[in-house]
Amino acid sequence: METVGVVLAMLLAVIGSGYLVRMLPCAVPLPLVQIALGATIAGVFGHGVTLDPEIFFLLFLPPLLFLDGWRIPKVGLFRDKGIILELALGLVVFTVLGAGFLIHWLVPTMPLPVAFALAAIVAPTDPVAVSSIAARVPIPRRLMHILEGESLLNDATGLVCFRFAVAAAMTGVFSLADAALTFLWLALGGIACGVAITASVAFIQRVAGQRLGEEPGSPILVNLLIPFGAYLAAEHMNASGILAAVAAGVTMSYVELTGRALATTRVRRAVVWDTVQFALNGVMFVLLGEQLPGIVERALNDARIDVRMTPWTLAGTALAISLALILLRLVWVWVSLRLTILKARRHGRHVYTPNFRLVVATSLAGVRGAITMAGVLTLPLALPGGAPFPGRDLAIFYASAVIIVSLVVASIGLPRVLRGLEVPEESSEEAEEDGARHDAALAAIAAIEKAAHGRLGQEHDVDVHASAADHVRGIYEHRLGGGGLYDPARLRVAEQAEREYRLAALQAERTAILAMVHASTLSDETARKLLHEIDLVEARYR
Template identity: 60%
Template sequence: MNSFEIVLAMLLAVVASGYLLRLLPLPLPLPLLQIALGVLIAVFFRNGVMLEPDIFFILFLPPLLFLDGWRIPKNDLLRDKGIILAMALGLVVFTVLGAGYMIHWMIPSLPLPVAFALAAVVSPTDPVAVSSIAARSLFPKRLTHILQGESILNDASGLVCFRFAVAAATTGTFSFTSATLAFLWLAAGGIAIGVIVTLLITGAQQWLTRRLDEPVGSSILVNMLLPFGAYMAAEHLHTSGILAAVSAGIVMSHVELSGQTLASTRIKRSAVWDTVQFSLNGVMFVLLGEQLPHILRGAGESIGQGTHMSRWWLAGYALAISTGLIMLRFIWVWGTLRLMMFKQSKSHARVTRLQLRLVLATSLAGARGAITLAGVMTLPLTLPSGDVFPARDLTILLASAIILLSLLAASIGLPRLLGGMYFPDEPAALQAEDRARREAAEAAIAAIGQAQLELMSRSPDPEIYPQAAAYVIGLYQYRLGADSDSDFGEGRSHERDHAEKVLRLAALQAERTTIFQLALHGQLSDDFSRKLVREIDLIEARYH
């Protein structure tokens, strides 16, 4: 079976997984079903895919990290930056050290640098898995945003630690000082390159759009190529392509607030990115399933070199490591929250009550997924000396098993752990959305009046516009809860329909500008701004 047919089979498996999930009598995490379909592909076709680690990394990670950075709520990220950074940076280092030594102690045949590499690659939580699990388990929104922020940032920190561990495994040397300096260069350089590349590309694109109009397909294609450009530029300059892709996504969300993209482009682009995200995540898990038989055979050979000859020890090792990761996460989360409560009591602020069930839920919610899989697949096949990389298949198998166990633990444990708990919506967020809708409606009414005067000054039939304006303004007054005496349907004509269309488009543009300004100044969250702008875009699409 050639490569094209294998890729086609994997894409068909991703499509089928969405339908099969709805046919199953019991709820099953979608990644587990996709892994099972990948195993079936491997069994049926027998010839597996030979993966080039570098190609695998660049194909899958940049767009996923870019999209995560683009869509994460920035206001919530800044509000809870303390605990998010503690979990995204401190927890990663704590996990690498604790789990690394534990893995090497359990499996002496696994060299310590390789054990650290395994601990590093399983330290990041997966943003897609976290979001889907949080949505199913009815997490409070603020905790969901904290988990999402952690999963975005720990991708970078975990994979950077993984890179250092792999370098130590291949070269046999490690210097803490040089590693610290290299980390600072990787982080600062990667972030800077992501920002610069995004600003340059989007600036050039907006300049061309103002002069030559905007071809929708080309604009979307440039947007999809942007994460690859940022990633490759950073890697070429020996900085972190991971952080470049994430920072490019964050900057892209800020650029969007300029409002210069066409509504039709935003609608189509959102659909394209949703498809890309679903496809890439699905193919990665199907590919994991397709690789499992080969990985299992290689891992059996690696484990045979240790003290335990039975392959059943593999399952025990995976379960022990997964349990250890949950315990390390629980210790860190509990300690971080206790420290925050201590600081609150010292500053005479209102002390938040520590709920043990939520701490346990946060520990279980650290599901691993596509990022762990993509990272572990990049383990080099050989050392610089030409020897085979030590225990590569065993490391990949253990990481794959940890992904499965973390998904199972979260999917099964969280609904039972959070059952019966009620988390009301945050009133401040709801008030912000209501205020944004009101301010947008008021801006629309003002824009209608201004557009009416401009159109009347150059129209051969100016009497049409006051009637049309009264009708459109009446719609917004109705939304604001005010009484309206406007004519909602009598005496209509083609000219009046056209006048209403022009005025309504002006009003929608004013609404959208208001939403963008509120989001730009931090008065409205990214989630709500995207939601409101999408509503406006869809209404505008009807008029075109």
């Protein structure tokens, strides 16, 4: 029962953190509040949750990475693929080498392979943490797409480096050729698993639904299980389950574009996934907070091996490692950007030269999170000979410190760096949206004309159908700007005005229905049906 109490306390902490962060006088990032609440829970219950890294990876990461891969804009992902790969591959290797030697120099008692393992696991940024920061910081859209793409792909690079650094610490042997081959298998095998699982499940579900029918909640449940299936299949093949979950999400976005899912299924599925995302995001950071007291205590015990290491030097070293990671990221981003601009100019292309503040913002946005925490906890407890794994508790402490410092620096620094920064807008997106609305409205009007013409002479109430067709046609002609004068700017003003009037009318409907229920002139069953219809319409305008 105590475990159930801790789980319930964690969920309450996630709920309460959303209210608490709004009550604080200054802008504190939500993940930091959740970490603090997690540490409080650990203090109240006397201990935190015993965290199994493999279970943690399986329960939390697949659905969140699947959702990020599903919802990330694919146009931006493929447009900036060169920049994303530079960050996801080159920057991780650069960070492992630079931070690894620095950590070994700062903490001589930590062997070099262990220092490289720590550098490898803190190198990847975390998509969940990046999304949490982006929710409160106005990051430019294109930069956000790049950061999301980087964080989705750099996990494989970091985990491969981590795996081979740990193997070197355990055996004293390292093979670059084996590392390269393993990386290729992890990446390609994981991506192939994700694509194959999603495509196969979608095909089977479609065929079974057409022939046998299906329960209303079945498609949503299947959708929730896909990332776990992709992750487990990839891990069973010794490939990257993380990349499999991401690839499954990207594939799911293309499956969804086939338009075979019912509208009600898409609405309900979006609500379910939003709830899952909110709960898992919060619980992950609460779990990190619950681990902190034990991590700090074990790190202090481990630090006593070196007489020069005091709690203050321990904290100073953690801060130095965190700042070094930001500096390494800054150097890599600036150098790669200059090389990209130079290459474009040599080919005679005109390219936008970003303000240096944008480079600094990219460096500060390298937020670490759950993948770093779960990965570092997989460090072995002992060497093959039975001796304790050297520097394990220190490595876990420094990784936890990097997560917290990166969250604090991003939440404090990004708003100040980005304030007043002018970034070229992606104007094509607005024009693309206007064009799509225009073409869709024309197609809708043509379909109305065809349907109305087909019913002439077949229905007794011809005038009723003609009136209904005119009403629906009028809605789409309104979208076209009053029947021919298509002015996107005036149309957006009209849509905003319509939205306000619609919301006011829907609220009045809801109030009237609730008044009838309170007066016992309307049954609660009928009221729920009518309120559900109003809620669906309101969701469209909200």
